[in-house]
Amino acid sequence: MTLRIPRRKPKIDSMLSLYRRHVRACPHRPKGVRWIKCNCPVYVWGELNGKWIRKAVGTRNMSQARRTIESWELARTTDEPTSVESAAAAFLEQHKGNAEGTRVKYGTVMRFFGAFCKRQNYLLLDQLRVETFDAYRGTRDIGEVTWRNELQVLRGLCGFCHRREWMRRNVAGEVETPKNLKPRAVEPYSELEMVAIIQAADRIGNQPYERLRARAMVLLMRYTALGISDVYSLRRDKVRDGMIETRRTKTDKPILLPVLADLQAALDAVPWPHGADELCPYYFWSGKRSLRHAVGDCWRTMASVFRLSGVAGGRTHRFRHTLATRMLAKGATYEDVAAVLGNSPGVVEKHYAKWSRDRQARITRLFLEAHGAVEGSEVVQ
Numbered sequence: 302m303t304l305r306i307p308r309r310k311p312k313i314d315s316m317l318s319l320y321r322r323h324v325r326a327c328p329h330r331p332k333g334v335r336w337i338k339c340n341c342p343v344y345v346w347g348e349l350n351g352k353w354i355r356k357a358v359g360t361r362n363m364s365q366a367r368r369t370i371e372s373w374e375l376a377r378t379t380d381e382p383t384s385v386e387s388a389a390a391a392f393l394e395q396h397k398g399n400a401e402g403t404r405v406k407y408g409t410v411m412r413f414f415g416a417f418c419k420r421q422n423y424l425l426l427d428q429l430r431v432e433t434f435d436a437y438r439g440t441r442d443i444g445e446v447t448w449r450n451e452l453q454v455l456r457g458l459c460g461f462c463h464r465r466e467w468m469r470r471n472v473a474g475e476v477e478t479p480k481n482l483k484p485r486a487v488e489p490y491s492e493l494e495m496v497a498i499i500q501a502a503d504r505i506g507n508q509p510y511e512r513l514r515a516r517a518m519v520l521l522m523r524y525t526a527l528g529i530s531d532v533y534s535l536r537r538d539k540v541r542d543g544m545i546e547t548r549r550t551k552t553d554k555p556i557l558l559p560v561l562a563d564l565q566a567a568l569d570a571v572p573w574p575h576g577a578d579e580l581c582p583y584y585f586w587s588g589k590r591s592l593r594h595a596v597g598d599c600w601r602t603m604a605s606v607f608r609l610s611g612v613a614g615g616r617t618h619r620f621r622h623t624l625a626t627r628m629l630a631k632g633a634t635y636e637d638v639a640a641v642l643g644n645s646p647g648v649v650e651k652h653y654a655k656w657s658r659d660r661q662a663r664i665t666r667l668f669l670e671a672h673g674a675v676e677g678s679e680v681v682q
Contacts, residue, residue: 317347317354317370319363337363345370365422372427382425383467385418392458401442401593402530410454413441426468434476445479452476489623494612495523501610505602510572514585515602517567522620524564525556526642529617533599534584534592540568556643625649626656 322343323330343366346355358366372382395405417437423429434455438448453474459473490498502515521532531547539546541649545560560568568584577587586595589673607615625638635646635653642649654660 317345317349317365317373319343319345319358319370320355332609360424361411362422365424367424368422370430372425382427383462384424385426385429386415386424388426388462388467389415389458390443392461395461401591405593406450407454407457410451411458414455414458429468429472431472431475434473438476444480449479449482453480488614488619489626490612490619494610494615495623497610497612498606498615499523501606505605510575511602512638513567513570513572515606517564517571518599518602519606520564520567522617523623524561525558526621526624528621529599529603530592533583533585533596535584538582540565541594556641558641599677622653625653627680629653629656630658632658 319337320334321337321339321341322334322344323336323339323341327339327341329336329341340361342361343358343363344356345358345366348354358369360366360369393404393407393411396404399407414437416435417440418424418429421433421436423433426670434452441448441451443451455473456471456494459468459471462468463471499516499519502519503512505511505515518532521527521535521607522529525545525547527547529537535545535547540560543560543565544557546555546557574581574583574585574587576589578585581588585590585599603617621642625642628638628641631633635649638653639646639649
């Protein structure tokens with residue numbers, strides 16, 4: 302005998318009951334809706350906040366269904382709480398105008414976090430707790446610095462939801478941030494390493510096409526400290542009258558730097574990009590694919606160069622370290638280096654302070670004064 306669901310409203314202020322709506326093929330269908338030891342869809346009926354509801358919960362898992370209606374009763378509303386999936390989609394839509402690298406980073410974090418929530422049946426924002434993020438951290442095989450950056454994105458997501466009253470508070474903001482993180486030591490290329498990298502660029506691949514492009518890329522990074530996406534998207538009309546004009550992708554700050562003779566020769570020798578139109582404005586990019594995918598070619602080229610050069614720890618970012626440290630060693634200020642790198646003086650001081658000649662001279666003078674010595678005093682070598 303099938304149990305009929307009463308249509309009268311209960312007198313309790315908020316009381317929801319779960320039952321299974323058996324499908325035709327279910328062998329337990331004759332036992333009625335009270336029988337829940339099967340895998341049929343879960344439904345809810347009852348009164349919530351003075352309104353009668355009867356609808357599907359959206360799951361076949363009874364434990365998940367109980368957590369869902371618990372969050373509804375806590376919210377005291379007949380509107381379904383916002384799902385994690387829809388909140389993440391709205392968050393990404395809000396940031397669709399950001400730089401491509403930022404959009405990719407946010408999308409990656411949302412994809413990993415969304416997959417974790419689905420596996421653990423955390424489908425609604427109301428179910429997220431501090432422990433949820435602690436458990437998520439345990440599934441991510443990443444370093445503390447990367448986790449700190451990922452946590453910042455998750456805090457942005459929860460703050461976005463909190464401001465729209467989809468969450469009672471920014472739960473991710475209560476997660477402890479990794480402390481005492483030491484930045485990776487800055488190791489510039491030596492002269493011998495730089496020579497080895499340039500020579501490797503002249504030997505990679507099987508055709509002059511790859512070698513000429515690789516040499517120009519290496520020299521661009523060496524002399525201008527441009528990032529790899531800035532190198533690949535460099536326009537031909539930005540190199541004229543012995544100067545190179547560009548904008549950093551991250552900061553969008555304009556930079557004008559002189560072009561040395563060997564760099565100019567390398568740029569003049571760069572072949573036309575494969576598949577490019579006659580009026581292609583770029584040195585390396587054909588303009589036919591998205592820049593994000595095209596930059597992958599540049600990464601692979603540089604990986605081949607570093608591998609062939611035999612330089613340990615070779616990576617494109619070390620070109621920036623090398624230029625910054627050499628400028629500081631020659632007496633440049635943090636502001637000077639920041640203008641070239643497209644960073645703030647504070648960032649330059651944080652990462653490159655030990656290479657500053659002026660800073661070291663000041664420390665030496667103060668140290669000698671503290672010990673009652675004067676400059677020129679004999680120092681043990």
